[in-house]
Amino acid sequence: MPDGVRLGWFTVLVLVVDSSTPAVTAALVEVTADAVVTRAHRCTVDARAHGELLAPQVDTVLADVDARPVDLTAIVVGLGPGPFTGLRVGLVTAATMGQVLDIPAYGVCSLDAIGHPAVTGAPVLAASDARRREIYWAVYGGAGERVVGPEVGMPTVAADRARELGATAAVGDGAHRYAEVLGLPLLAEPRYPDAHALAVLAAEKVRAGAASDPLTPLYLRRPDAVAATARKPVLP
Amino acid sequence: MADEPLILGIETSCDETGVGVVRGHTLLADALASSVDQHARFGGVVPEVASRAHLEAIVPTMQRALTEAGVTLVDVDAIAVTAGPGLAGALLVGVAAAKGYAVAAEKPVYGVNHLAAHVAVDTLEHGPLSEPAIALLVSGGHSSLLLVDDLARGVTPLGATIDDAAGEAFDKVARLLGLPFPGGPYIDREARAGDPAAIAFPRGLTAAKDLAAHRHDFSFSGLKTAVARWVEARQRAGEPVPVADVAASFQEAVCDVLVDKALDACRDRGVQTLVIGGGVAANSRLRAVAEQRAARHGIRIRVPRPGLCTDNGAMVAALGAHLVASGVAPSRLDLPADSAMPVTTVSV
Ligand SMILES: [Zn+2]
Numbered sequence: 001m002p003d004g005v006r007l008g009w010f011t012v013l014v015l016v017v018d019s020s021t022p023a024v025t026a027a028l029v030e031v032t033a034d035a036v037v038t039r040a041h042r043c044t045v046d047a048r049a050h051g052e053l054l055a056p057q058v059d060t061v062l063a064d065v066d067a068r069p070v071d072l073t074a075i076v077v078g079l080g081p082g083p084f085t086g087l088r089v090g091l092v093t094a095a096t097m098g099q100v101l102d103i104p105a106y107g108v109c110s111l112d113a114i115g116h117p118a119v120t121g122a123p124v125l126a127a128s129d130a131r132r133r134e135i136y137w138a139v140y141g142g143a144g145e146r147v148v149g150p151e152v153g154m155p156t157v158a159a160d161r162a163r164e165l166g167a168t169a170a171v172g173d174g175a176h177r178y179a180e181v182l183g184l185p186l187l188a189e190p191r192y193p194d195a196h197a198l199a200v201l202a203a204e205k206v207r208a209g210a211a212s213d214p215l216t217p218l219y220l221r222r223p224d225a226v227a228a229t230a231r232k233p234v235l236p
Numbered sequence: 237m238a239d240e241p242l243i244l245g246i247e248t249s250c251d252e253t254g255v256g257v258v259r260g261h262t263l264l265a266d267a268l269a270s271s272v273d274q275h276a277r278f279g280g281v282v283p284e285v286a287s288r289a290h291l292e293a294i295v296p297t298m299q300r301a302l303t304e305a306g307v308t309l310v311d312v313d314a315i316a317v318t319a320g321p322g323l324a325g326a327l328l329v330g331v332a333a334a335k336g337y338a339v340a341a342e343k344p345v346y347g348v349n350h351l352a353a354h355v356a357v358d359t360l361e362h363g364p365l366s367e368p369a370i371a372l373l374v375s376g377g378h379s380s381l382l383l384v385d386d387l388a389r390g391v392t393p394l395g396a397t398i399d400d401a402a403g404e405a406f407d408k409v410a411r412l413l414g415l416p417f418p419g420g421p422y423i424d425r426e427a428r429a430g431d432p433a434a435i436a437f438p439r440g441l442t443a444a445k446d447l448a449a450h451r452h453d454f455s456f457s458g459l460k461t462a463v464a465r466w467v468e469a470r471q472r473a474g475e476p477v478p479v480a481d482v483a484a485s486f487q488e489a490v491c492d493v494l495v496d497k498a499l500d501a502c503r504d505r506g507v508q509t510l511v512i513g514g515g516v517a518a519n520s521r522l523r524a525v526a527e528q529r530a531a532r533h534g535i536r537i538r539v540p541r542p543g544l545c546t547d548n549g550a551m552v553a554a555l556g557a558h559l560v561a562s563g564v565a566p567s568r569l570d571l572p573a574d575s576a577m578p579v580t581t582v583s584v
Pocket residue numbers: 350354375377514515546547
């Protein structure tokens with residue numbers, strides 16, 4: 001750990017990326033001994049263009065603060081849950097950039113970056129869209145800690161569980177989509193994983209200079225695949 | 237030569253995660269991780285399983301390639317990646333990886349066509365390609381005849397399969413004969429002990445009436461069904477299935493059609509060079525038949541060694557090196573993965 005941490009002048013530049021929802025996010029944050037400050041931020045909502053959008057946005061946030069990739073100290077990435085294809089873009093971006101720059105990459109549950117910043121004392125249900133009429137969801141306690149989840153399933157199941165845990169509100173794009181089914185008051189923000197929150201949740205690891213996390217995506221679903229069955233004969 | 241461009245190539249269009257390193261026409265490294273074992277019980281490649289495997293494999297495969305080549309990303313002049321055609325989710329992992337490497341190392345990136353890369357890989361073994369050439373690309377995913385006027389800027393498709401890919405037919409016949417997936421190598425091995433003339437299986441799209449509309453196209457669906465009928469008839473009669481003879485006769489039918497159509501395309505276009513690539517080009521009988529018949533027509537056959545015929549990173553790096561040497565501009569950082577990328581587009 002650098003001595004600067006204790007002296008109070010510790011300041012490092014961290015790249016944050018998330019592609020677990022229709023929002024494609026890249027941000028640069030400064031992590032100091034006692035704060036996390038966003039220096040540049042780009043977010044585009046387009047569920048079909050994660051692969052096109054993320055790398056240019058990373059380039060742009062670096063240019064915004066006149067930094068080069070070698071100025072980065074760490075990378076923070078949302079691990080999902082999220083629909084398979086888009087989710088991998090953020091993870092592979094973090095893993096490859098970390099490899100080139102020889103810096104650690106830390107993974108944070110993307111729902112935490114919706115639920116944690118939304119909590120203001122009472123439990124909250126955070127949800128993102130899982131397609132197929134389902135949501136990815138988790139419930140956060142009064143201090144912003146995840147108490148259940150992440151899980152994938154029907155909105156009604158999530159709502160019942162959230163109410164049992166005393167949730168008084170729902171947050172996130174998945175909550176907006178299924179607001180009627182959930183029947184909980186909606187919080188407007190954050191609708192998608194918040195880059196600043198992702199950095200805050202990984203800040204202790206950044207400050208400690210911890211080793212990289214294994215960047216294993218939170219898929220929560222198995223691949224759609226069926227084992228080969230017996231071949232149908234061609235003769236009548 | 238140290239002043240030739242040092243190019244990294246990334247391939248993830250199907251079930252192989254490949255990273256290759258070339259300097260000019262010299263292969264320095266060709267690292268590969270395959271998820272083929274994970275697909276075997278499904279009898280074919282499962283796209284989501286392949287995509288997950290690419291994400292896990294890309295960083296270690298890159299590390300092995302760099303170590304093998306004795307270079308670092310700082311030394312590299314450009315990064316090439318397969319942008320299409322292929323499985324959408326699988327391509328996306330490779331394209332996003334290439335961009336991550338390119339952004340972090342501040343290098344240009346080239347999104348390239350997988351089929352053109354199958355042609356370019358031969359330059360690593362046999363030196364610069366003499367253009368124009370005809371290319372026959374056959375694998376589990378593609379069966380194409382191409383006219384290669386200028387490998388850096390555009391390739392003209394002449395024909396393709398109208399149903400199954402050639403490699404797919406090998407997989408299906410292998411399954412019918414109780415051989416493992418992927419079927420190509422097993423059919424090849426069984427066929428060595430069999431008689432290629434034992435059973436007269438059909439040669440798709442070679443009859444005069446078909447040639448008018450499909451002179452340069454292929455069809456393997458009818459052949460596959462004919463083999464199934466023949467085998468089932470034996471089984472119903474309670475007779476043993478002569479696996480070696482079926483394998484040899486089936487393989488002969490495929491090779492006949494592929495080679496005759498490719499040589500016909502050469503004569504039709506007055507072209508002296510035929511390049512063969514793709515996984516099926518690793519088939520020993522195809523290589524032998526092509527050599528024999530091409531010699532009769534004074535046509536030169538170029539087939540890379542089997543390890544370079546199947547999908548790999550070296551082929552992408554080889555095409556990247558050719559693009560750089562030809563002065564083609566790099567791709568933009570927002571280049572998309574295009575699962576249906578036409579072969580007329582060599583790089584995006
Ligand atoms: Zn291929």
